[in-house]
Amino acid sequence: MRRYDPDLTPSWKKPAPVPEVPAEPDLVVEEAGSGFCGAVVRCEAGTVTLEDRFGKHRVFPLVPRGFLLEGRVVTLVRPASGAPARPSRTASGSLAVPGARARVARAGRIYVEGRHDAELVERVWGDDLRIEGVVVEYLEGVDDLPAIVRDFRPGPDARLGVLVDHLVPGSKESRIAASVTDPHVLVVGHPYVDVWQAVKPSSLGIPAWPAVPRGEDWKTGVCRALGWPENTGAAWQRILGAVRSYRDLEPELLGAVERLIDHVTVGTHGG
Incomplete structure (x- = not known):
């Protein structure tokens, strides 16, 4: 006697099976319906x-064929209890490349204002920068930026990106940035008085960054207002230690740094 499949749907009408993927922490996917x-x-x-x-959160149901993983339709499932998380992403959210060796440094550079800026960029984007061969250097301020750009001698194979603090209309920094017109230089910035403010207050367990009276040293004033010891070096280590990934940073800094990386690595990323 012939045996029949209890599902009488013709095989050519049945949807093709898709892989089931555990929804492990840091796995990056796209929800098929909303994008x-x-x-x-x-x-x-x-x-x-x-x-x-x-940093925006959205909740989605775990439905069959509901997500895209690297362009492929998948069904997300709840991970098995106790299963180890897969380190699939770097701190910046990029796809991790296990065992990748650092690339020989490019002629291009990214300049930031100070040591704290450089350390924060390294904390979040360090893995990406090493793979791309991008070196970050700090300037101790941007007052002499036009002369620094001239000395660097930027060109098509030696692009320069500059990250500026407090780049808002009418500021001294905005006037300095506007004076740099070389097509191989990109000057971008964030609106914060200091890069400390680019760390989300929630990551530090504080309600907000305090307002510091004009004329008072900003970093010392922050420590005083928060009840921290007035040791700005120790305060910075406390702040930096709270940064684990891009989720701990404000969007204005994220967008600025990623624009700089794209500028310096043009050709690799399609320019």
Whole structure:
């Protein structure tokens, strides 16, 4: 006697099977219906929470064929209890490349204002920068930026990117940035008085960055207002230690740094 499949749907009408993928922390997927792309931050019974590069959270149901992973349709499932998380992303949210060796340094550079800026960029983008061969240097201020650019001698194979603090209309920094017109130099910035403010207050467990009276040293004033010892070096280590990934930074800094990396590595990233 012939045996029949209890499902009488013709095989050519059945959807092709798709892989089931555990919704592990930091796995980056796209929700098929909305196009929302983000990293997994939480997976509970029947739902998954994604966080995009700007810190926005959205909750989606775990439905069959509901997500895209690197362009392929997948079904997300809840990870097995106790299963180890897969380190699939760098601190910047980029796809990790296990065992990758650092690339020989490019002629191009990224300049930042100070040591704290450089350390924060290294904390979040360090893995990406080493793979791309991009060196970050700090200037101790940008007052002499036009002369620094001339000395660097930028060109098509030696592009220069500059990150400026407090780059807002009418500021001294905005006037200096506007004076740099070389097509191989990109000057971008963030609106904060100091790069400390680019770290989200929630990551530090404070309600907000305090307002510091004009004329008072800003970093010392922050320490005083928060009840921290007035030791700015120790305060910075406390702040830097709270940064684990791009999720701990404000969108204005994220966008600025990624524009600089794209500028310096033009040709690799399509320019």
